[in-house]
Amino acid sequence: MTLRAAIVGASGYAGGELLRLLLGHPEAEPVSVISRSQAGQPVATVHAHLARLTDLVFLEALSENDPEPDVVFLAGAHGFAMEAAPPLLDRGIPVVDLSADFRLKDRSSFERHYGTAPPAFARQGEFVYGLPELFRERIRGSRAVASPGCFATAAILAMAPLWKSALVAPEVPVSVFSVTGSSGAGVMPSPTTHHPRRAGAFFAYGLNGHRHLPEIEESLSSVGPPAAGRLVFQTHSAPLVRGIFTTAIVPLTRPVETAELRGLYEDAYGKEFFIRLVDGSPDVGAVRGTNFADVGVAGGGGVARVFTALDNLVKGAAGQAIQAMNIMFGLPETSGLKLTGVFP
Template structure:
């Protein structure tokens, strides 16, 4: 446990992952919010933009050019892709830890990064040492990391949903793994766009990114890590008329060995010491609202006896375990705090 507070900086706090970081960090006992930058909103008190923070956050947005982030212990980037990598070098040089909630440090394969994000990567050496911040898979690496690529929301559900099987080699990889995923609209961010207006997105649903979504290569790179091969993977995300919440329904064919395994026990054992992964009892039907505002990911398992398939359903709050909560979890690990610190908010139901 720390004796003094962690000085935290946030770059880009006007989006949904930004305000979510503020919500969680404002309740974190070991954190001092030092600086938050925004080019467009410099001078505005944060609580004027997000009145939910009135009385809890007294920071004012600072112009990036005026902010000395090297005085922080850790800086979170809640920015579009490309921002974190442009500032990482200076921060790393100053000994500041970096947690990027965008994609700059998620993909180790630079060619893939540049293809999907249409940006040259400006600091491949830092990337090479960056850690993919999924604590349930890489806790030890996170502990000593200087730079974290915080996972995408969809990848978190898919990877934690599949890891116990892939680690044991129980999936028949001659058949594609399918993840049919569904996200609340906050996942699209706080950008003014017609497609996510209330009158467009409410009482309506659709698939999107069917021919290619940026989380596809991220998931594939990690599936390769987990399985040792490059599995075929079909990924279809859908936009659902709810603010928060993400649910992935995965369909995998088990190997003969997998068919003989007690899958429920396997998952329970694998995750028994994980504070934020909850394996539900057999027959449960996970609902997204059971994690609304909380950092838990809950999952359930349904063997399909007739086909030899396993259906796996995973839920999380896309803004918490899928973004800001996971980032705080990573910070806790990096600063040797109890991993749950500041993250024990009970989900809001109803």
């Protein structure tokens, strides 16, 4: 049986990636693509790279008169899923939400970063945080998944094996330096994503805190000691279109050489298809267009340096959401996601 998938918010970058990946999925197909701003337009008018691959036309909304989809991906702006998800779940339709609406468990943390929580926040307990490499068994059989943020994915994958160990020095700040490309800002242009400003520019942003920090703290705390208040997290914009590169500087309780660190990460990720351990530093160019996260480690002295590179629109968004869908429905986890990168 082929899964029927609907994409709400299909005209954005993440929505376009969902459509691209589902068009090549052997056991799922996109049957409805929703975009209020592009309703009535063929998909190829927005996603020219998908011309001749689909005849779908953007719809204004899901119709209750059409056959129900087996799964709905919500790829709209933050706040939209709070309205859209509850009615779908009440109809028994599984949901994978790519926004931040249902990622955080703690209400005070949500309100600190996103404003007053609407009544639908009460449904948060139905959602599983969709990072498969850490929470696969929770995702399996779930009917509602909150897909992680791109920065959060890179940072959590970088630090989780250490956080589970007894090697992280207590009460010492952990520095996390993350860099992203312009596509992470979404399809709507802004002064900082406008090409004349962005091309050739490299700058820090989110100086008063980034919304993905509480995701990182909650996830690490669920696999090890409390992480709240332990992380110094700084994001940067680079002259890239796709890609996230994260460096975590983790103080340790004792000196650890690179070989020992490598062994720790081999134990954690050696059987994970979508995590590739590399010698030295990973490179965002090697993961572009793929669902891989490449991880490198360096020891020596009392500090571990861990590096993660991933594509913010694939492993950081659409690919990871489809990976979660595969797990939810008992499909092979790699189905539709064995994507080759493009080089050079």
